Amino acid sequence: MAYGRAPAAGRTGDGPGPGPGLAEDRVFGRVALDLDAAAGLLTVHGERVPTAVLRRAPDAVPAGSVPIGTRDAAALRLTVDGHPGHITPGKGRPARRSHRVDVIYGGVLYRLLPDSPGGSRLVKDGRRIADFSSDGGGHVWADWHPDVAPPLREDAAVGYALAAAFGTGAEPSWRLLVRAVAGLVR
Template identity: 40%
Template sequence: MAQMQDCDDDSADFTAAVVETGIYGEADLTHRDESIFGSYREGVPMTVTISRTGPRTSDKVPIGTRTAANLRAGIDGREIVLDPGRARLFKRSYRVGIQYGGRTLTLRAKNLEDSALLDGPSDRGDNEFGVLTRVFGGGVEVLWSLPFTMMNRTIEPPTPTREDALIGIVVAAAFGTGGLSLTTIVMGAVESILP
């Protein structure tokens, strides 16, 4: 599990957090109103940036919008194409599609608080890198998937590249993690009606 340290400075217009990736060392996240930057502290320098180019249209999303046309993202000068869902009634609508350098990743809501980082556009059952959780202060906790057995077969989850891991962490910081499901909404309504 990753650790997060809040490094908020009252005199600055940004918030910084440190994320322990568990496999690639520590990463710094820097949040400004219109952008989020992430970079590793160790190894080959690498920076992921997500910026809002239009107005803030949502206070529920850390980056301020889920409109793809109002977002710009990149990793070391190379473009990252983001396709965020609308985050409405269904858990599926909280997905964020990520494409860069011929790769496709997906950040998919798993429950109210967590999202799974997937290798590919959908969940095949054997392509989950791990679970990311955005925490108070803007950090992200990371829990990478472990091998598991299903029907007498051991499933070995994929290991994210350094780029995959950093992109997933920055996307989770920018859009948040988790999402409501229709079942959760219906159960909440039923519980509030019945004594």
Template identity: 45%
Template sequence: MNDSDRTPIEDTRFGEITVRQDGQNALEVEGEGIPRVTLERDPESEVDPQIALGTRDPAHLTMRIDGLEVGLKPAKGGLSRRSYRVDVEYQGADYRLVPDSIPNSRFTRDGVHIGDFSCDGDEMVLAEWKEGADIRPADAAIGYALASAFGTGAQPMWMMIVDGVAAALP
């Protein structure tokens, strides 16, 4: 992946973090204080233009942290914000990124809210860590990767229903 003109993100806890996307094929997150994360889509899989990484189908995605393949389970996405959650299992911890407002997603480790991410599904990811939370290097690496790969935020269900009804009217 070309990183010659990619400006690192300045994370408040872990310093410079670089997010690189290779179209809808792969992404990489790395920084001096965090483990390296790669997320790749099977090039033979069908591409969804609405998803930064091209699919939410876990059968077509591979996530590695420092070279070790980890369990990645993106939900299919539907009417509710919760249907856009993405779960990761790593070193005995369960991570979840789930939309909780239009622009942001809540990030949890073992059910504890540790931060919030904002990203349009590109390389510019913003993280806001919860005050007093025990934040680990892997938390940052996983959070940045998920936010970049799947984007953050979602409309509430009532807005989606109104939009759907409005689109159906002549």
């Protein structure tokens, strides 16, 4: 069985307020993505997906370049179905790999890692299980890989939470360098 992607309905309103999104996942059905960037709170839930909550510490200074507002692991708390997960975002520097986000949940290592300007792959214990893409405004899409075992509910909760909270994709370093040099030449 191939697990495809289905489009999501996105965030309502403009600017940093509450922004409900709705992914229509062919494996997990409707997945609600409720991001309140100003409060630093993301809730992911659905009929077939356990509730994941990612919360930014109230005293953390929000960074506008990240939907959840920070890449500081000390300022973030993740729970899935009420159980804590350990989250470690990369620094988000020009190197694409620095945009990765790691989560250890239930003894499993998940990694969301950019692999194109607009997309990221979700890796579970070293094996790619899905590709995620988002627009940074509440729209998230998932392509579950057909050559691996059917994804678990927890896989979806973690994957959607990371994609909605940190966005997906990153420009390659060489492209950023070319743009910087071009800006200097002008």
